[in-house]
Every structure is written in structure tokens, then in C-alpha cells.
Amino acid sequence: MPKHRESNHRNGGRERQVTAPHAPPNAPACQTADALLEAYVDDEIGAEDRRRLDAHLAACAGCSAQLDLARRIRSELRELEPRSCPQQVTAAVVAHAEAHPSWSRRLVSWLAPPRRWQPALALLLVAALGLGVWYAVSREAANQQAAEVARAEAEVKLALAYLGRISQRTGTAVGAEVLEDRVVTPIARSITEAMLLRSADSRGGENHAL
């Protein structure tokens, strides 16, 4: 059997009629051709390989028959019709889906309140949200106030220390009544005014935002 391949190749295909076209490829040239046939059928072969294969196929009846068979197999496979899924399969799946709802659907149906409660629950939710916002805003304002008082206290202490130092240097004794009238009262007044002004501003800002 191998003889036909070699002789065909050498004689340019003159012995095609006497070959056994369906014999397995044994000659090296036929084996190379056989390995390339499927890619050749799919047109996924390089130009140089295609040229060499074309030359071989023109000379070799066996490989040429293999090419026909490869083409026929590919064509017959492509003619096999897609199958339609029987209706009862789909019906069984839909029945299963209805009988076994998914976990997310079960969770939603378990958590969902009765319809008549829904408006009241919606109102409750809105009220809870409003309360939360009010609490957050007032807490923020209180924190701000406390910080300002602490800062003012620190400033007063620094001012008093500074006055004490000056009076020591100059040898001047400053009476408590003088400090009260000239320093403590004006500072306290200015702090109070500043705080009132700031809280009025923040209320105005909230009203504006609402």
C-alpha cells in the first residue's frame, strides 16, 4: 500500500487509477499532507503549506480522496439539524421553578409586610429618618459649642497670665475690681455675643437647607 503514495508523487499522479485511495497514509509526504488536511479544509493554512499541499494533492489520489472525505464529514456535520427541546422538558422546568422558588424570592416574600400596613410603615420609616437627621445635626452643634467654650477658656487664661506678668514687671498691683470691669466682663461679653451670633447663623443655615 505505501508504494502508491511514493510512485504517485514521483510520477506526477500518472498512476492515480491504480492506487488505493482509501488506504491510510504511510509515506512521509502523505503523512504530512494528512496532518494538514483539516486545517486546509477550514482554510486555516499558511500560503507556503497550501502551495505544497496543492502540489501533493494533484499528484496523490489517496490524499485527494482523504480531502474529499474530510470535506464530506465537515459538510455532513454542518447539515445535522439543531434539535428542538421537547415542550414537556420546559414545562417540567417551569413547574419545578414554581414549586421551588429561589432563596431571594422566599426571603422577599417572608420579609414583605401585608399590603394594608404599607402606608403606615412608610410613614414610620420617614419619621425615623427625620429623627435621625435631627439628632445628627443637634449633636454636631453641641460638639461645636463645647469646643468653642474650651477655646475661649484657654484664651482667657492666657490673657490673665499675660496681665499678671506685666503687673509683676511694672510693680503695679491690679485690683480684682479693676480686672472684673476692664478685662473679665468685656471678654465674657464678647464671647457670649460671638456664640449667639454663631448659633443664629447655624439655625439660619439649617432653615435654609430645609
Added chain:
Amino acid sequence: MREGEFQDLVSRHRDRIYTFAFYSLKNREDAEDVTQEVLIRLWKHWQRLDDEFLTAWILRVTRNACCDVVRRRRTHQGKIGDNPHEPEIESMASRDPDPHREAEAADFRRRLRAALRTLPEPHRSIVILREIQGLKYDEIAAAVGKPLNTIKVYLHRGRKLLREQLREVTAYAKAS
């Protein structure tokens, strides 16, 4: 819940699943069982699946289910044999006015389908997905989980294996 959406998915994919299972197993009942199993698994998971990977997921699950059936058959029967009771659907529709040629063509198709079932994996799946179902190489690569060039190699090897099996049949037909 979007039950309608799930039913759309079923309508879109059921034939693809069934066709793959049918040609992979060549037994209607097994193909129906596999299709039902895959669609029920789809029902359990579809909301968590990304649309982009849905087809690949479905094909992978289908292929695994078919492989399980083949494995079970091997266990029960010792080997996969041709089912003599399977009706020859294609042969019912006459394509050729010459009865001898038509008989030869029907015989060739029957043997081709039988040979297809004997291909090893993943050759069989790749041949079915590419040649019968007409999927693109990249879709097959996603479904089978192998690189695109490897898919081409398996496809060509798979068809070559079919050719080797059918070579004798064709030779016999020509000789007679």
C-alpha cells in the same frame, strides 16, 4: 421576581442545550434528562450569573452533565454501544432521488453520528459546538475553558479521528 425573564432565558437556551446533549449522547431520554437538569441548575443560579458568561456557563454545565451520563453508561454497560433502537430521523427525509445513493448517504450519516459519540473529550464537545451548533472559536474556548488555538487543534484532531473511522466505510462503499 422576574419569572418572565427566566422563561426568556429558557426559551433562548433550551434548544442549544438539548442539541448538544442529543448529539453527544444520541439518546432522546438522556438528552431530555440532561436538558432538564441544566435548566433547573440555571433556575438556581441565574440571578447570580453575569450575562456575559451565561452562555459559557450553560455550555460548561451541559457538557459536564453529558460527561456524567457517559460515565454512568460506561459503569452500567461496560462500553458505549450504538443504540439499535434509536430511530434514524434524518433518513426519513429523502434528499436524493437515487435510492442507492440515498441509502449510502443515510448510512454514512448514521455512521458519522455513531463515530461522533465515540470521540474522546474534549474533541467530541468541540466538534459538536463548532460544526453542528456553529459557535465561534472564542465562544467554544470560554465554554470548554481552553485557549483558542488549542480549540482549533482539538477540532482538527476530532475531525481527523472521524475521518479515520469512516475511511473504511467509504472504501467499502466505493468498492461495492
